[in-house]
Structures are given as C-alpha cells and as structure tokens.
Amino acid sequence: MSESGGGSRWVPELGHPVQSERPGPPPKRVRVVLAERKRARRVVRTLAEVEEQTGVGEMLVRNLIRAQLSVSLWLTLFVAVTIGALPAVFYYVEDIGEISLLGVRLPWLVLGVLVYPFLLVVGFVYVRYAERNEQTFVNMVED
Amino acid sequence: MWAIVAVAAVGVATLAVGGFGARFSRTTSNFLVASRTVGSRWNAAAISGEYLSAASFLGIAGLVLKEGFDALWYPVGFTAGYVALLLFVAAPLRRSGAYTVPDFAEARLRSAQLRRVATGLVVIIGWLYLVPQLQGAGLTLTAITGWGGWVGVVSVAGIVVLNVVVGGMRSITFVQAFQYWLKLAALSVPVFVLLIAVAGERADAARAIGADAPPAFTVDTTVTVRTDVTLEVLTPVQFEVREGRVDNVRGSGPVYWGVGEHEVRAGSVLVFEAGSAVPVVVQGPASNQRWLEPFGGGGPNPLLLTYSLILATFLGTMGLPHVLVRFYTNPDGRAARTTTLVVLALLGVFYLFPAITGVMARLYEPQLLVTGGTDAAVLLLPGAVLEEWPARLLAALVAAGAFAAFLSASSGLVVSVAGVLSTDVLPPRLRDFRLAAFIAGLLPLGFALSAQSLDIAVVVSMAFSVAASSFCPLLLLGIWWRGLTDAGAIAGLVLGGGTSIVAVSAVILGLQPEGLLGALMAQPAVVTVPLAFLTMLVVSKATGRRVPGDVARLLARLHAPERLGLAQAEVTRPTDTSGLLGRHGRHRR
Numbered sequence: 001m002s003e004s005g006g007g008s009r010w011v012p013e014l015g016h017p018v019q020s021e022r023p024g025p026p027p028k029r030v031r032v033v034l035a036e037r038k039r040a041r042r043v044v045r046t047l048a049e050v051e052e053q054t055g056v057g058e059m060l061v062r063n064l065i066r067a068q069l070s071v072s073l074w075l076t077l078f079v080a081v082t083i084g085a086l087p088a089v090f091y092y093v094e095d096i097g098e099i100s101l102l103g104v105r106l107p108w109l110v111l112g113v114l115v116y117p118f119l120l121v122v123g124f125v126y127v128r129y130a131e132r133n134e135q136t137f138v139n140m141v142e143d
Numbered sequence: 144m145w146a147i148v149a150v151a152a153v154g155v156a157t158l159a160v161g162g163f164g165a166r167f168s169r170t171t172s173n174f175l176v177a178s179r180t181v182g183s184r185w186n187a188a189a190i191s192g193e194y195l196s197a198a199s200f201l202g203i204a205g206l207v208l209k210e211g212f213d214a215l216w217y218p219v220g221f222t223a224g225y226v227a228l229l230l231f232v233a234a235p236l237r238r239s240g241a242y243t244v245p246d247f248a249e250a251r252l253r254s255a256q257l258r259r260v261a262t263g264l265v266v267i268i269g270w271l272y273l274v275p276q277l278q279g280a281g282l283t284l285t286a287i288t289g290w291g292g293w294v295g296v297v298s299v300a301g302i303v304v305l306n307v308v309v310g311g312m313r314s315i316t317f318v319q320a321f322q323y324w325l326k327l328a329a330l331s332v333p334v335f336v337l338l339i340a341v342a343g344e345r346a347d348a349a350r351a352i353g354a355d356a357p358p359a360f361t362v363d364t365t366v367t368v369r370t371d372v373t374l375e376v377l378t379p380v381q382f383e384v385r386e387g388r389v390d391n392v393r394g395s396g397p398v399y400w401g402v403g404e405h406e407v408r409a410g411s412v413l414v415f416e417a418g419s420a421v422p423v424v425v426q427g428p429a430s431n432q433r434w435l436e437p438f439g440g441g442g443p444n445p446l447l448l449t450y451s452l453i454l455a456t457f458l459g460t461m462g463l464p465h466v467l468v469r470f471y472t473n474p475d476g477r478a479a480r481t482t483t484l485v486v487l488a489l490l491g492v493f494y495l496f497p498a499i500t501g502v503m504a505r506l507y508e509p510q511l512l513v514t515g516g517t518d519a520a521v522l523l524l525p526g527a528v529l530e531e532w533p534a535r536l537l538a539a540l541v542a543a544g545a546f547a548a549f550l551s552a553s554s555g556l557v558v559s560v561a562g563v564l565s566t567d568v569l570p571p572r573l574r575d576f577r578l579a580a581f582i583a584g585l586l587p588l589g590f591a592l593s594a595q596s597l598d599i600a601v602v603v604s605m606a607f608s609v610a611a612s613s614f615c616p617l618l619l620l621g622i623w624w625r626g627l628t629d630a631g632a633i634a635g636l637v638l639g640g641g642t643s644i645v646a647v648s649a650v651i652l653g654l655q656p657e658g659l660l661g662a663l664m665a666q667p668a669v670v671t672v673p674l675a676f677l678t679m680l681v682v683s684k685a686t687g688r689r690v691p692g693d694v695a696r697l698l699a700r701l702h703a704p705e706r707l708g709l710a711q712a713e714v715t716r717p718t719d720t721s722g723l724l725g726r727h728g729r730h731r732r
Contacts, residue, residue, distance in 0.1 A: 061699040068702060069623055072230040079226065083219070087449045090437035097212075097436040103349075107437050111215040112498045116491030119222055123229050123484045130234070130480065134704045141707060 064137040071129040075122055083115065146287040149539035153546045154302050157554075158309075160318050183478055185320050187485030190469045192322035194221075194486075195493060196272070196552030197279030200326060200545050202600030203494070205517035207501025208508070209427040209598070211434035214501070216449060217600050218494035220456025222487065224607070227615075228461040229483040234476030235622045235701040242471050243464060244614050245563060251621045253691050254629035260636050262567040264613050265464045267644060269560035270587045271606040272463070273553055275599040277591035279518065280549045286519040287542050296591050299546070303553045304584035307561060308577045316472065322551040323489060329544020330496045330521070333537045337503060337528050348506055355432040357420045358509040361527075366513045368411045370596075374422035374513065375429040376400045382419065387411025413513065421509040434505065443659035448666050452604060455668035459607030462614025464563075465555030475705045500524060518599050521545070557583045594651055601665065605647035612671035613640030616679050622701055624683075625694050631683030639675020643667045 090096060090107055099106040199221060206214035241247035244265060249258040277296045284295030341348065351358070357377045368387070381399045388408035389398060404425060407413070415421075423429040426440075433439035438446070460466060473479040504511065504520035507527040511517045522545060525537035557580055565579035613636045620627045646655075646664040655661035663670065683690075691697065 057699075058695055061695070061703065065623070065698060065702050075230055076227075079223070083223065084453070087216075087437075087446055087453070091446045105435060107212055108215070108435075108498075111212070111219055113495060115219050116222060116487075116494065119226050120484070120487045120491060123226055123487050126230055127480050127484055131477065134477075138704060138706060 060137060060140055064133060067133040067136075068130060071126060071133065075126050079119075079122060082118070086110065145535045145539040146542040149543040150284070150287070150546045153543045153550065154298070157550050158302060158306055183473070183481040184485055185316050186469075186472055186478075187482045187489060188320035188323045189316045189472075190319075190466065190482065190486050191489040191493070192319040192324075192326070193465055193469060193551050193555040194490070195323065195326050195548055196603065197276045197545070197548050198600045198603035199493070199497065200330065200548040201279055201283070201518045201521050202275075202598060202603065203497035204500040204504060204521045205511075205519070206598055206600050207498055208504040208511060208520045209424065209515075209517045210440050211428055211505075212437050213440060213445070213449065214600075215498055216452055217456065217604065218497060220453055220604075220607075221460070222490045222494060223453075223457045224460025225483055225486050225490065227457050228466075229480060229487070232461045232618050232622065233470065233479040233483045236467065236618065237470055237473050237479040238476045238701050238703075238705065242468060243559070243563060244462065244467060244617065245567065247621065248617060248632065251691075251697060252627065252629040252632055254633070257629045257633050257636075259567065260633050261614070261617070262563045264609070264636060264640050265563045266560050266568070266583075267640075268462065268606050268610050268614075269464050269556045269583070270590070271609060271647070272465075272603060273556050273560075273584075273587040274590045274594060275597075275602040276549050276553045276556070277587060278594075278596050278602075279599050280546070281591070282516070282518055282596075283522055283542060283545045283549075286522045287538065293592055296588065299549050299553060300584050300588040300591075303550060303557050304580055306550075306554060307557050307580040307584070319469075319551060322547050323493075325547045326544045327493050327496075329540050329547070330493070330500065333525055333541055334496050334499050334503075336533070336537060337524065338499075340528055341503075341507075351506060352431055352502065353435060355430055357423055357429050358431055358505055358512065360415045360417055360419055360421060360509060361507060362417050364415045364417075364510045366413045366415065366510045368407050368409060368413065368514050369516065370409050370514075372407050372513070372515050373425045374405050374407060375425050376402055376405060376420070376422045377429045378402075378420035380415075380420045380422060382416070383414040385412035385414055387413075389413075407513075415510075421512055423512045424515040426515070427512070431505070443662055447659075447669060448662055451608075451663070451666040451669035454672050455604055455608040455611045455666065457611075458615040458668070458672060459609075459611035461618055462610030463606070464559035465552070468555070468559055468562075477704070497521070503528070553584075597651065602651065605650070605665065608647060608666065608668045608671065609640060609643045611668050612643040612675045615672065616675045620676075620679055620683075622698075625698060626683050626687065626690060627679065628683045628686045628689040630686040630689055631679045631681075634682040635675045635679030638678045639671050642674065643671040646671070 097105055097107055101109055104112075199218065203214065203218050206217060236247065239247055239250065241250055245258045245261040248261045249255065277300055278292075280299035281292030281295040284290055284298070285292050288294075365385070379399065379401050381397065383397050384395050386395055387393070387410050389411060390405050390407075400422065405422065428434045428439040428441070438449075442448075470479055470482070473482050500521050504517075504524055504527075508520060508523055511520055511523070522538065522541055525541060526534045528534075529537065560583035561576060561579040564583055565576045569575075569579060616635050616639065617632055621632070646667040649655050650661070650665040655664045
C-alpha cells in the first residue's frame, strides 16, 4: 500500500521523475560541493528544531500559524462586510430592486453574476498571501 | 423516447467505465500514484463534477421559479463554501494526510470515541444528501416518461451501489472531470438555444416578468396535481376541473376562484385556458413583481432565515464527506489551494445558468407553480418553448445531464459512507466494503421512497446545516486552535450536530410547527453553528489538561509547507498510525 519510500529518483531515459516521487515541480538540481556542507547542516538543525518544537522552532511555527490565520480572518471579515451586508441592504433599501443595469435589475446582477468573480478574486488574493507567508517561513528555517 | 435513451446511455456508460476502471484502481497504491499525477485543473473539474448534484442541476432553477430572487442565495452559498474551505481548511487538511473527517479527528485529538461520533455524523450527513439525489432521479424519470417515481429512485440507487461494488469510478479523476463538463453543457446549451428561440419575444417577456400580476398560462394547459397543495389567487380565474377535489368539493365542471387561498387535493386534474392567471403555491410570491424583488416571498423574519442559509452553506461545504475525500487526491497543500481556486471558477461559470433557466421557467412553464413540482423546471423547459425534434434533442441532453448529476454525487456519497461504515461501524466479522456499500445505498433508498418530497435544494441545504454545525467547528478549531480537546470536540459535535439533526429531521417528517420556529428548524444554522462553536470552546477550556502533549508538533505538520520535509512521514511511513498520517489506505480495497 505504500509508495516506495524515501526521496526522489531521477530516471534519465524517461526524462522525468518516476511516479513514486514526491509531487510538485521537479526538484531543482542542486550542485553539491563541500563548501556548502555547513549551511546544509544548519538547515537540518533548524528543521529538527521545528520538528521537535524547541524554542526557536516553536516560535517560527507559531509565527507562521498566526500570519496565516490573520490573512484568513482579514479576508473573512472582508467577505462578511461585503457579501454579508447584501441581505441587510436588500432588506432595508427598498428601492434597490428598481435600479436596472444593462437591462437587469441590480440585485439579480449582483447575486446572479458579479458575486462569482468577486469570490474568485478573494480566493486569488488569499493564495498569494498564504504562499508568501509560507515562503517567509521557509526562508527563516533555511537561514 | 430520446430522453430515455440518453438517460440509459449515461447509466450504461457509468457502469462500463466503473467496471473498466476497476482494473486500474484495484489497490490503494494505484489510487495514490494516480492521484499524484493529476493536475490541479483536472482535479478541480473532478471535484466540481462530484459536487454539482441534483440540488445544483435541478433544484436551484426550481427554487428560482418558485421563490424568485431569494433563491439565488443557494448557488452563491454553494460556491462561497469553497472560499471558506480555501481560507481555513484546504492546505492544512491535505497536509494532515487525513482521508476523512473521522481520520482527522482521531489523529488530531487522539480519541477513538471522538472518531466514533464523527463517523456517525458522516453517515447522517451523507444520507441526508443522498435522499434528495434519489428523489430527484425519480422526479426526472417521471417528468420524461410518466412512469412512477420509484423507477428512477430504484434504478439510480441500483446503478450507484453496483458501480461502487464493482470497483467504482471513485478514483478515476477524468470521469468525474468529464461529468462537470457534461453537466455544464447540458444546462448551458439549452439556455443559449432557448434564448435565441425566444429572442423575438424579449419585450413582452420583460413586461410580463416585471408585472404586478401572477404569471399567465401561455397555452391551454392541463395540470395534474400530485400532492395536496394550497394555492394563492391574486387575479380571479376561471377553469375546469376534470376530476378530483377542489376546496373540499368533489366532482367536475367549471370553477371560478376569487382572490384568496384555495386548496386542491392530490389526484385532481385542472384545465386552464391560455391567458388565464396562474394560481401559485403559497410557498412563493404569487405576483411576478414580488417574485422579482428581494424578500418578496414574505414569511416570518426572512432576513434572519437568509443569514441562516448563508451560514449553513458558507460553512457547511468543508464538512461534506464526499468533498473532503476528493481533496486527498491533491499532491500537496499548495496544490490543494490551487485546486480550490479553480473549483471557484468552474462553479461560478456553472451557476450562471440555473438562474436564467428559472427565470425562463417562470415565463414558459407556469403550470409547475400550480403543482409545486418546480424541481422539474429544467427538464421540461425545452418542451415548453420549442417543438418537434429540437425540443426532444435538448430534453434528452438535459435529462442526461441530470442523471450524470445524480450518479456522480450519489457515487461519491455512497463511497464515503460505505468507507466509514466498513471500517468503524460494522462488527468485525462483517467488515466488508461491498456489504457496507449496499447498506449505504439501500437505507437512503428506503427514505427516498417513503419520505415526503421537499424541494431538492432545500433538503440539501439541511445537510449543509448539519455539516456546518458539527464538522466546521471541529475542523476550524482543530486546525487553528491548540486548546481544543477531545471532550470539547465531542460535546460540540453532539450538541451542534444533534440539535441540527433533530430540527431538520422533524421538518423532513413534516412535524415542524408553524411560524418562525418551524422555518428556523428547516434552516437551523444561525442557532446551531454558534452553539457548536461555543460548546467546543467552553468545554475545551474546562478540560484543558486533556490537550494532547504533542499538539505543537501536530500543528507544525498541518501548517508547514511540505518542501521542508516535515510531512514526508506520510510518504515514507504510510503504515505509521501513531502519527497524523497513514490511515488513508483503509478505505479503498
């Protein structure tokens, strides 16, 4: 039931990673030279700290989680005051149904069409920020 | 006739692909390897294909026809649920390696008891979602053939169970992805064709749709009422009763209805002349003008109920069993995010069309408002607008799309329910996936045949309510809050899930009281979601010493990118059941 264990293998004849490899883009080729060993060891040590939750690692992870959560909460707030306000607007602003845009009543246009690209943009913005936070975290660990 | 052929073709093709695909997906590792070579676009189409069920394909247009503007909140919520899933759940849940919510719950909080509670909820949510799918199948077959509803219910349940038993199209991403495009075509092509066909009548249509009057019959229409209905008459109307019982008078002959409410018993046949006003079931606004406006339907506290629906759909998607399983086929957390983003785009395109269909149905099939069977609107619209072969061709396409919707959504649900049944519920000596699939499919079959039929989209939104009141707080707090304990999670699931289940079951059985309480029981999220969150928070605080000792390490795995190698345990040690990971092999056999 398992895939073959461990790291990636490169099969030159096929020109692409075999399937048992870890997913994602093919790993970057890394030139391994003796001079870089020190840095590599440090990365391993930070990784271990993250994994074992020693002081530094724990703090890095806490910061990452806090950063990710704040992005999500800010965007939730944004959706709540935009889409979340719509029912109240439709309820209390009585004439809003009379406004037409391109021959379609405004509420129908908003809820039938415009909401969808809006949600997509929210999702897009989130992915940008979430990945930036992760990159910062990776840089900190590797630094 | 064409429609029957199309429906049969979809059924046969599903079975054929299921049996054929079984050869490729026999082992877990095959499934896993395949999942890792699938790109985000295919995966997103597959998720959308499985997600767009009878509720989306038939239910939304039917609700728009009946309730008007307010029904648009359903597709908006069905889409926005993926935003919440993206913001809080997609990447961390993928990184946890958990295959189902019970897996996640047990791994995160180390409690077998919590796992059992979560398992029970998966089964109930799955069944709540399945019943309207099967009823939709019955309705579709009745609409295109006139056969009794049970034929469609039994045949879809049979095909789904058989398909799951022979191997299932579960793991075959491209089939599910194809289902998305089939459904999109089956809904959008008729819309474009019909819009062109009626382009000349645009001015009349615009006037009729905004008129302060009920819709009018476009042609002489014979209406057969299948369930007891109460109708609202705004403009006095004269018609002929062929047979049946109207306003407690049995017999036949001409009838004149004044303004007010009138009752018609099941089995009555009414004949209306072209141009006469349509008596409309009391559940929706009777005049077109009210129908066009927000909150035109009246009823107690519509604003609160709209927010309740928003809460249920926005937060419920993340707790649907068949949706979460599909996310597992993303190679990593980052891909899970990209996939969700594409899902948002695909759903946004699809949901443009049910609303248009619903508006056209209001103009061309007002007879559905007399019977209340508005879920058939999508199926009958081509025949109401066009004639001869174009009508039959489009009707066949729509019926095929509808069956694709029932089959794909039901298959996903049956597999999910059967998975947890076989591993957690059945006694050890009966632990067989095939037996579980039978149980998972046949029990809802019984419900679908016996329960009263409500609007499809409404029942599905009840499943969302239960998911939002149970799994949503479990996932959100489990992923983002260190302080969650097993006791807190169990208390929240039992209280939030329990109250919402009791409420919606009462409505399904027709036991709810009149007025606001009854309406809230059909749409309980606004009460039960905060209840579940509060319970989990308070009980967890009170049982703080039960927080797992390695919670920091668990959360690090959920949130740290795979690139760092923390989550590699999943790939290298899949049998390690002590960690967050490694349970995924058990559900495929």
